[in-house]
Amino acid sequence: MSRQWRLLDLQALDTRLDQIEHRKRHLPELARLAELGGRTDQLDTELVRARTAESDVQREVTKAEADVQLVRDRMARNQSRLDAGQGTAKDLQALQHEIGSLTRRQTELEDLELEVMERAEALQAEAAELGARREELAGQVSELESSRDAALRELDAERDKLVAERTDIAAGVGEDLLALYDKIRASSGGVGAAPLVQRRCGGCQLELGQVDLSRIRAAEEDEVLRCEECRRILVRTSESGL
Incomplete structure (x- = not known):
């Protein structure tokens, strides 16, 4: 995982x-x-x-x-x-x-x-x-x-x-990523990470533009991605619509 x-x-x-x-x-x-x-x-x-x-x-x-x-x-x-x-x-x-x-x-x-x-x-x-x-x-x-x-x-x-x-x-998350997640969660209403579903951020519910989607497609599998709108950590899933 x-x-x-x-x-x-x-x-x-x-x-x-x-x-x-x-x-x-x-x-x-x-x-x-x-x-x-x-x-x-x-x-x-x-x-x-x-x-x-x-x-x-x-x-x-x-x-x-x-x-x-x-x-x-x-x-x-x-x-x-x-x-x-x-x-x-x-x-x-x-x-x-x-x-x-x-x-x-x-x-x-x-x-x-x-x-x-x-x-x-x-x-x-x-x-x-x-x-x-x-x-x-x-x-x-x-x-x-x-x-x-x-x-x-x-x-x-x-x-x-x-x-x-x-x-x-x-x-299993790692101290660096966990620290980032906790920091975001504390400043973002308790949500630090959200799935990308059908091209929408699960945190702010906004649909990502083509530029952002292209950037996410080209990213390495373990690269930490952030929503440009809410700055939460985005997690790619099989339903991301990429």
Whole structure:
């Protein structure tokens, strides 16, 4: 097999390797994971806010419960003194008056306690819902990551096989021609060598003129030929139309 023919095999392998790298960068799982990552960040922010609010209102519940208990304890002491008939008539009347005030105060505090507890329950429910959504999202992310990793393993396995084949083929091309091919490929959209088919360059798809065709016909079999338009290496084939 001539060196130029080996270049076509090399080009086919390089094209597939480029396709593999493109595929790895554009796996559908990657776009979906990026989307879910944004949703996860948003949920995490909402969850922190909800849990912080829940913690704050829980402190309000604790304070409200303590305030109610203080009033209850004060009422219990006053009622005990009143029932025991301790003190003068004026003292007992004052106790009755204070008990009445404490009763109204207890009602106010219990209403406040109930309102705070309702807010706490609502925030607990919101935090629980956000936590459940976060767990569901984490499950979706885990599944996508597994799918992505499986796809990457498959592509990497194919890439490794192709790289090994490329190494074997490149060894038969020669360092000088390989260096030229790689240089052209890097500057020409990934195509360094193209077949000449029916008088057309397989790289730029332009038909060669008679002068170029005459030059190619007269060239030695192993001479490195270049397309005058795209400067890619031209490889003569049985279908070149020469």
